[in-house]
Amino acid sequence: LQTTLVPPQLNGNGQISRFWEVTKSLLIYTHPDCKSSSKIMGFDMDGTLVTTASGKTFPKDANDWKLLNDRVTSKLREYQAQGFKIVILSNQSGITKGYLDVTGFQRKFESIARKLTVPLQAFFSLLPDRNRKPMTGMWEQLEEKGNNGIPIDKSASIYCGDAAGRPAEGSRKKDFSCSDRLFALNVGLPFRTPEELWYGQPAPKNFALPKFNPHSVLKEGSGIKMPPLSRPKTPEIILMVGYPASGKSYFCRKMLAPLGYTVVSRDVLGTWQKCVKACEEAVARLTSVAVDNTNMDRESRARYIKIAQAAGIPIRCFVMQTELEHSLHNEKFRVLTDEKHAPIGNMVFNMLNPSSAFAFCVPRVCVCVHVYATINMRKNPVNTNQCAEPTGCRNRVYKDKYSKDSVHQLSYASFPNTLQYEFRVNCMLWFRLAVHNDIVSVHVNILQSLR
Numbered sequence: 378l379q380t381t382l383v384p385p386q387l388n389g390n391g392q393i394s395r396f397w398e399v400t401k402s403l404l405i406y407t408h409p410d411c412k413s414s415s416k417i418m419g420f421d422m423d424g425t426l427v428t429t430a431s432g433k434t435f436p437k438d439a440n441d442w443k444l445l446n447d448r449v450t451s452k453l454r455e456y457q458a459q460g461f462k463i464v465i466l467s468n469q470s471g472i473t474k475g476y477l478d479v480t481g482f483q484r485k486f487e488s489i490a491r492k493l494t495v496p497l498q499a500f501f502s503l504l505p506d507r508n509r510k511p512m513t514g515m516w517e518q519l520e521e522k523g524n525n526g527i528p529i530d531k532s533a534s535i536y537c538g539d540a541a542g543r544p545a546e547g548s549r550k551k552d553f554s555c556s557d558r559l560f561a562l563n564v565g566l567p568f569r570t571p572e573e574l575w576y577g578q579p580a581p582k583n584f585a586l587p588k589f590n591p592h593s594v595l596k597e598g599s600g601i602k603m604p605p606l607s608r609p610k611t612p613e614i615i616l617m618v619g620y621p622a623s624g625k626s627y628f629c630r631k632m633l634a635p636l637g638y639t640v641v642s643r644d645v646l647g648t649w650q651k652c653v654k655a656c657e658e659a660v661a662r663l664t665s666v667a668v669d670n671t672n673m674d675r676e677s678r679a680r681y682i683k684i685a686q687a688a689g690i691p692i693r694c695f696v697m698q699t700e701l702e703h704s705l706h707n708e709k710f711r712v713l714t715d716e717k718h719a720p721i722g723n724m725v726f727n728m729l730n731p732s733s734a735f736a737f738c739v740p741r742v743c744v745c746v747h748v749y750a751t752i753n754m755r756k757n758p759v760n761t762n763q764c765a766e767p768t769g770c771r772n773r774v775y776k777d778k779y780s781k782d783s784v785h786q787l788s789y790a791s792f793p794n795t796l797q798y799e800f801r802v803n804c805m806l807w808f809r810l811a812v813h814n815d816i817v818s819v820h821v822n823i824l825q826s827l828r
Contacts, residue, residue: 510557
């Protein structure tokens with residue numbers, strides 16, 4: 378990871394120290410008297426250590442802050458005396474958005490650090506990359522670069538933050554997110570809310586976690602082998618249907634392309650018109666086609682049904698049953714691990730109507746295959762030459778760091794560098810029988826085992 382010190386001219390007025398380090402997406406502050414330790418007392422900053430002096434949700438300027446309560450400094454000194462290293466890990470995207478310049482933020486934080494009265498270290502995430510909580514990049518920086526090689530005992534460490542997914546209660550408003558709790562979960566740290574840490578209140582029982590939990594999905598279907606699909610005897614068209622990042626391209630690449638299907642994708646060709654033309658040309662060559670697009674509206678599907686009808690060949694729809702939350706998780710994963718993938722954004726997902734994707738059991742479509750995609754984590758080959766930038770570090774030397782037993786750490790948008798997605802699929806075939814004019818389900822379990 379390439380880093381540079383803050384330019385010396387920032388120290389000209391004596392207000393900014395030389396304790397800062399800047400990376401592509403991090404500001405790192407380390408007081409020279411801050412001692413490394415195997416025990417970390419980690420904190421969010423805003424709403425955990427400090428709050429606004431004005432009482433507003435967001436600070437109006439760099440001077441709009443005060444300590445959260447009168448117990449903060451004494452508690453920090455207690456933890457320091459117990460051998461804890463005090464570390465702040467905080468998202469500060471407002472700097473990137475222009476709400477506060479870097480120099481102004483540095484001045485503000487140094488004022489806060491002096492008020493806290495203990496030597497500490499701080500990591501501030503500036504961009505929506507793997508360093509932003511609940512992703513674990515800041516913690517990885519602490520482990521790899523910021524603790525002088527001393528291994529951290531996570532079981533003896535704590536992370537405290539106010540973004541804990543709690544509903545409104547009494548005078549306290551609903552938490553704006555659950556990112557601090559999820560960050561602790563992803564890293565594998567015990568978690569505390571500020572109320573627990575400062576006042577000794579009991580842990581809250583009511584809090585909301587994301588609907589999609591990768592850990593629970595990993596438990597389903599393990600140990601079941603995937604039988605091979607057969608090569609079609611006559612040309613056909615397969616329409617893949619599903620959200621972005623639901624597993625369509627992976628399924629086409631791994632399951633259909635090896636059988637001789639021509640894969641047609643708008644991501645590759647650019648427009649639906651080019652996709653239709655490519656499909657027509659492949660069908661004219663008597664080649665089977667897999668259309669790897671979302672195809673979640675009738676108009677999109679009708680184009681290819683028309684081609685199949687004109688050629689007199691069968692057409693099938695393979696509907697990805699990957700739920701919205703799962704697809705959003707997958708999309709986040711691939712953006713963080715592959716710079717070629719641009720973020721799609723939630724708006725695109727919300728514009729797609731999943732209910733229209735199930736209106737296939739009509740005479741024009743002979744078979745609708747429902748494909749259930751879940752995740753299967755495996756280790757990548759180790760490659761030490763891909764660590765130039767945080768978002769590119771897909772293959773660090775963590776060969777034995779993650780195991781199946783520690784897979785609970787992968788939950789909720791945690792994406793360890795040495796792991797990538799495979800897909801297990803469970804297909805359910807729906808046939809319309811001409812004789813009985815109804816639907817009969819035939820279950821075909823196709824689940825790839827954990828490797």
